[in-house]
Amino acid sequence: MTGRKLIMTFPVTETSHLLADYQARGGYQTLAKALREMRPEEITKEVVASGILGHGGAAFPAGRKWGVIKLNDEQPHFLCANADEGEPGTFKDRWILENAPHLLLESMLIAAYALQVRNAFVYIRGEFDLPYRRLAAAVEEAYAAGYFGERILGTDFACDIVIYRGAGSYVCGEASALITSIEGRKGYPRNRPPRLTVRGLYQRPTVINNVETLANVTAIVARGGEAFRTVGTAKSPGTQLVSISGHVQRPGVYEVEYGYPLAKFIYEDCGGVLGGGKLKCIVPGGISTKVLTAAEIETVTYDHVSLTAAGSGVGSGGMVVIAEGTCMVRLLQILLRFYHHESCGQCTPCREGMGWMHRIIDRIVAGEGRMDDIDQLVRISKANDGTTICGMGDAAGYATLGIIAKYRDEFEYYIEYKRSRLDGRLEVPQAEFAHG
Amino acid sequence: MKHLIPEFDAMRRRYPPGAESSLVLPCLRRIQEDRGYVADSDIAELAAYIPVPRIQVEEVLAHYTQYRRAPIGRWHLQVCHNLSCSMRGAEGALGHLQRKLGTEPGQTTADGRFTLSTAECLGSCGTAPVVMVNDAYHENMSPARIDALLQELAK
Numbered sequence: 001m002t003g004r005k006l007i008m009t010f011p012v013t014e015t016s017h018l019l020a021d022y023q024a025r026g027g028y029q030t031l032a033k034a035l036r037e038m039r040p041e042e043i044t045k046e047v048v049a050s051g052i053l054g055h056g057g058a059a060f061p062a063g064r065k066w067g068v069i070k071l072n073d074e075q076p077h078f079l080c081a082n083a084d085e086g087e088p089g090t091f092k093d094r095w096i097l098e099n100a101p102h103l104l105l106e107s108m109l110i111a112a113y114a115l116q117v118r119n120a121f122v123y124i125r126g127e128f129d130l131p132y133r134r135l136a137a138a139v140e141e142a143y144a145a146g147y148f149g150e151r152i153l154g155t156d157f158a159c160d161i162v163i164y165r166g167a168g169s170y171v172c173g174e175a176s177a178l179i180t181s182i183e184g185r186k187g188y189p190r191n192r193p194p195r196l197t198v199r200g201l202y203q204r205p206t207v208i209n210n211v212e213t214l215a216n217v218t219a220i221v222a223r224g225g226e227a228f229r230t231v232g233t234a235k236s237p238g239t240q241l242v243s244i245s246g247h248v249q250r251p252g253v254y255e256v257e258y259g260y261p262l263a264k265f266i267y268e269d270c271g272g273v274l275g276g277g278k279l280k281c282i283v284p285g286g287i288s289t290k291v292l293t294a295a296e297i298e299t300v301t302y303d304h305v306s307l308t309a310a311g312s313g314v315g316s317g318g319m320v321v322i323a324e325g326t327c328m329v330r331l332l333q334i335l336l337r338f339y340h341h342e343s344c345g346q347c348t349p350c351r352e353g354m355g356w357m358h359r360i361i362d363r364i365v366a367g368e369g370r371m372d373d374i375d376q377l378v379r380i381s382k383a384n385d386g387t388t389i390c391g392m393g394d395a396a397g398y399a400t401l402g403i404i405a406k407y408r409d410e411f412e413y414y415i416e417y418k419r420s421r422l423d424g425r426l427e428v429p430q431a432e433f434a435h436g
Numbered sequence: 437m438k439h440l441i442p443e444f445d446a447m448r449r450r451y452p453p454g455a456e457s458s459l460v461l462p463c464l465r466r467i468q469e470d471r472g473y474v475a476d477s478d479i480a481e482l483a484a485y486i487p488v489p490r491i492q493v494e495e496v497l498a499h500y501t502q503y504r505r506a507p508i509g510r511w512h513l514q515v516c517h518n519l520s521c522s523m524r525g526a527e528g529a530l531g532h533l534q535r536k537l538g539t540e541p542g543q544t545t546a547d548g549r550f551t552l553s554t555a556e557c558l559g560s561c562g563t564a565p566v567v568m569v570n571d572a573y574h575e576n577m578s579p580a581r582i583d584a585l586l587q588e589l590a591k
Contacts (some may be wrong), residue, residue, distance in 0.1 A: 004587065076452065085559050086557060086559065087557075088518045088519050088520070088556070088557035088561070089519060089520055089557070089561050090557075090559065091559040091560060091561050091562055092559070094559050100446070107574060119451075119452045126465075126500070126502045126558070127502070127555075127557065127558050127568065129509055129572055129573060130573070130579045160449050160450070164458070164461070164462070165461070165462065165465060166500070167461055167464070167465065167496075167500035167501070167502040167503055168498060168500045168501030168502035168503075169500050169501065180459065182458055182459045183455075183457050183458060184457040184459060184460030184461055184486075184488065184492065184496070185457070185460070185495065185496065185500060186495040186498070186499035186500075187497055187500075189474045202452075202454060202455060204577070219577065243561065244562070245520040245523075245524075245561035245562045245564060246520050246524070246561075247523060249562070250559070251562035251564075252562045253562065283519075284552055287519060289506065295555070318521070318561070320519055320520055320525070320561070326523070334517070334518060334519050334522055335519065338518055338556050338557070341556055344499070347521045359472070394538070418488075426523050426527070427522075427524065427525060427527075
């Protein structure tokens, strides 16, 4: 087992996502408690006390974000759940949307009450089909039961919700681009300040939290912030839904209590490398976090302090297991193709840099690389860092720098001999389609 | 587009006042569901209906990958070729589909039945490789499962 649970606390069945099952598990009782017994600012106080960090990738303290919202400032506030899950390797929010949509809705209602929000949004990526249908059905059920609309549970509290579907754009997972998208425009990130909690959607104060971050609000309010803190570590309270994939025996979504030993999680809980192979490295939290080698993870615990100390991060919780024998040059080619494809084109360093890096890696893989290309990739990565409105160009650089620092010899070999030392392998033999 | 206006009016009522501009994305999605793609006349009519500047609609169409300006095949097969899918057979799956359909990614079969595309991460990494068929995810795709899928779609 991977420690204590806050989200995956029930068996998934044919009906476990439905309102009746959720209510039978005690669902919407925390909302009732919040509306009847707590003032809005008391709820924010509990979220601050919980110390919960954002689960979307940036690990910003959610309570501090909420604390910026001024109550009774005579203007509308907005709340938005970020369900634009698109960081490669990440599929944890999908688990909540498909299996616990009412947990998200109850949490959003509590958050809306705390932040004086009349109109809430869920921004869900356009490709998600089942997650959308499950969430839309849950919204219908919740309206019919009186959890949304006017006079919720007989109180003065009123709240409406819109599920806003994206249309294919990675950058819209970035909070300011997400807002621009909900405003019906192309998803360009915005410069801060002003912060979105000061001037966000339609120029109004707006809180945007990741789906998993919000889903924890019910547990925080039910237990109290201090009690929530007893789960996890001092600096990383609570749990993380980790989605694990790649060359791993048992891929899927696991709830991991912060502080859990990383090697134990991979080798024991997830069954280790596919087909009994040896571990080469992992991507710990979405492809924008730096790879960690098998030797590096031995002493790491799964939490922000330990992963940061190891030179990487919790990121989005999207872990990818990479077996010994995998070609890191071709692996980086996939990542750079992706970043190039997703660059929105607003900032010059990213617009030009992503295409440049993609052309260089394509050239290397085609056997036409020059020895200086490795340093060129490093130079572009470093030069781009911090020069753009959003973090996408930086992320491509981190991924590149991490792989080149640890596997430079594979790049040198590829350029010198015009072929992969590892036959360009991306799959381990157990996969159904053997490459080549 | 005009026959969809009652639906758009209903949609409009769910947004707070002053948020009309938000209608661009959902209306375009509905138009595309209805027509199969977004035509020039739709752009002009939608911009006038909401109302928003016409360029805003054009920019949205260009920015987001899911919108189409031209018709495609009856079945749109999108193979995710990002990291986790590539590590679990996406290249083989794509090659298999190319041979079976006799078409390259980005092209439609001569009979207009199938359009083949590649896609970036669809969030199905734990059940890789994934092939999206119109709106639906088909996960853990092996050659045998692809053959069965094509047979089903050919009916």
